[in-house]
Amino acid sequence: MATFETGDFSLRAIADSGQVFTWRELGRGRADARYLVASGTRRCVVSQRGPKVVVLTPSGGQPSPSSLSYWRRYLALDVDYGRLLDSLPLTDEQRAASAGIRVLRQDWWDVSVAFTISQNSNIPRIQHAVFSLMDTGGGRIPAPRQLSRLLRDEGFAAGLRLGYRLPYLRALAGRATGWRPRCLSEKDVPLAEQMAELEETPGVGPKVASCICLYGLGYLEAVPRDTWIKKAERAYGIEWDPTFGGVQQQYVFAWIRGAGATLG
Incomplete structure (x- = not known):
């Protein structure tokens, strides 16, 4: 064991x-x-x-x-997360909001598919679509070429209930059939450059690109900024750590979701 x-x-x-x-x-x-x-x-x-x-x-x-x-x-x-968290500008309340969170080092393609699907959606709907894809893919997210084939089946595609996100997922699968993020083959690609490359894909804006960078490509400084995070920035003057801002964001987000913050 x-x-x-x-x-x-x-x-x-x-x-x-x-x-x-x-x-x-x-x-x-x-x-x-x-x-x-x-x-x-x-x-x-x-x-x-x-x-x-x-x-x-x-x-x-x-x-x-x-x-x-x-x-x-x-x-x-x-990773020594105790030491990492001690280095971040987190209040005791923020750190306790969801103790034990770590930023996973996920497969970049898994993250890309999931967060393209996740835009302006909710957890049950996202999970339905992701699990439907995984069930078809033998327990994993289908690779780009397989996903492109699946999405050409109009019945299957409709069953995912993606709405306006469906063309974005098709575009992602089509692009990724012959491409992968530059940082996977080159060293020291700056975050801004990797974000810009990801955003060349239709439907991938700054929020989705930052999620891909943080969760799938190892850029722990990447901070996904949704409406709640932007409100927290304004309400509390939050500044993000230049090295581990993405980890910090996870705790701030958990704190907001737990009603630990009052946002205007």
């Missing part, structure tokens, strides 16, 4: 943080949090009871060393 013992980590807080849509909860109401997790072509089952985090294969077996290394990095278990 692959077990990690760690602090400043909560599977449930991460699952509820709005950053990931490829997790399926197994047995809600259990004493331990337990999820079937998909990332790219990989899947595992992750559970937590207290400080102990267990990673297994979907069939309940022991992950290979390479898989275990992947999931450790994916879950940011290789």
